[in-house]
Amino acid sequence: MNAQPDVVIDERLLPPTLSRLRRILRAIGPRKTIALLKARGGTRLKLMHGPLLHGLLGEPSTKLLLDAFPDESEILLPKADKLIAQIRNRVIVAEAGAKSLTEQALEHDLTTRQIINIRHAPEPETGLSPQPDLFDGD
The missing domain is CATH 1.20.1280 (Monooxygenase)
Incomplete structure (x- = not known):
């Protein structure tokens, strides 16, 4: 069996219903988006500074993510697989x-x-x- 290569998401391939995911991609990039989805996909994610997001994304990317959703306190992340x-x-x-x-x-x-x-x-x-x-x- 072949090892799965790193996934790079081309926004144009996303279904139109995933507008929030497009915002996440634009904010933190494909690699961190995939890491976030693998860790928390299929769950609601509270959008706040703290150890969870800082541990997954680092402080700079956490800030970028929070800035992408200024009026939301949590988002539902799709299941990565x-x-x-x-x-x-x-x-x-x-x-x-x-x-x-x-x-x-x-x-x-x-x-x-x-x-x-x-x-x-x-x-x-x-x-x-x-x-x-x-x-x-x-």
């Missing part, structure tokens, strides 16, 4: 024309069947399935 899978799936679909099934399967540590299913899954926002490719394969 689900978010990472959503982003991975969007990357797979976006690169479908440029990479073979095998290349994508090896790159993402998935089977070619999983890649086919991801490529042909309905878009979450629209519910529409992409047009099937008759020559989808290696």
